[in-house]
Amino acid sequence: MREIRSTTEVAPGILFVEGPASNWTVFHGGGSVELVDCGYPADRPLVEASIRQAGAEPAALRRILITHGHSDHLGASRELAADSGARVQTAADELPNVRREVTEQVTVADLLPSVLKRGTVRWAVEAIRAGGLGDVGVPAATAFDGDTLALSTGHRLQVVATPGHTSGHVCFFEPDARALITGDAVVTGHALLRDAGELQQLPAFFHHDVDGAERSARLLDLCDATAVLPGHGPLLRL
Numbered sequence: 001m002r003e004i005r006s007t008t009e010v011a012p013g014i015l016f017v018e019g020p021a022s023n024w025t026v027f028h029g030g031g032s033v034e035l036v037d038c039g040y041p042a043d044r045p046l047v048e049a050s051i052r053q054a055g056a057e058p059a060a061l062r063r064i065l066i067t068h069g070h071s072d073h074l075g076a077s078r079e080l081a082a083d084s085g086a087r088v089q090t091a092a093d094e095l096p097n098v099r100r101e102v103t104e105q106v107t108v109a110d111l112l113p114s115v116l117k118r119g120t121v122r123w124a125v126e127a128i129r130a131g132g133l134g135d136v137g138v139p140a141a142t143a144f145d146g147d148t149l150a151l152s153t154g155h156r157l158q159v160v161a162t163p164g165h166t167s168g169h170v171c172f173f174e175p176d177a178r179a180l181i182t183g184d185a186v187v188t189g190h191a192l193l194r195d196a197g198e199l200q201q202l203p204a205f206f207h208h209d210v211d212g213a214e215r216s217a218r219l220l221d222l223c224d225a226t227a228v229l230p231g232h233g234p235l236l237r238l
């Protein structure tokens with residue numbers, strides 16, 4: 001059974017959810033909800049449960065912001081948006097990936113060299129069961145404007161471009177809580193990584209552009225963040 005691993009109220013109205021295999025963040029306030037990322041397609045009931053845990057209703061969902069268009073972050077955003085009237089938004093450079101006009105995502109062929117490594121087969125089976133190979137594209141997704149987003153919940157997010165993992169990957173920084181949502185630019189754990197709890201990059205075969213991903217990870221300004229909310233692995237306090 002799929003279960004939420006942990007939830008943390010990082011700051012008022014910001015609930016970080018460590019999902020079964022990937023994470024999302026619930027922003028809530030003023031009767032509205034906005035999400036950053038959505039887990040896997042199979043995580044939809046957990047996403048809805050986390051919104052209720054935050055004291056809100058899934059029908060109050062106004063927008064789903066996507067760090068990058070991978071199936072373990074897009075999840076059921078298309079269906080959640082359709083049912084609530086929410087918008088799905090991402091960076092302009094990431095829009096083709098989110099709409100699935102292109103697919104910058106690891107394939108079985110990419111995995112072949114490492115398929116004998118411990119954990120890879122198990123990870124792949126679980127990813128496929130969670131809907132990782134399903135049709136997760138959001139044709140109606142739009143690009144957000146500018147690099148500061150005013151959320152309907154009263155929070156604001158600064159967009160931090162971190163291309164490499166995918167062409168238009170972004171992180172989001174909430175300056176009041178000093179919380180950095182990193183997507184897959186850097187993570188603190190993954191089924192295919194040995195050390196959990198440390199800031200690190202995903203294995204290279206997950207990245208569309210390995211050099212770019214490394215550059216983005218290195219340049220990612222963590223100095224001002226006191227909390228890192230990664231796409232995979234537990235919350236990290238700095």
Ligand SMILES: [Zn+2]
Nearest residue numbers: 068070165184
């Ligand atoms: Zn990814």
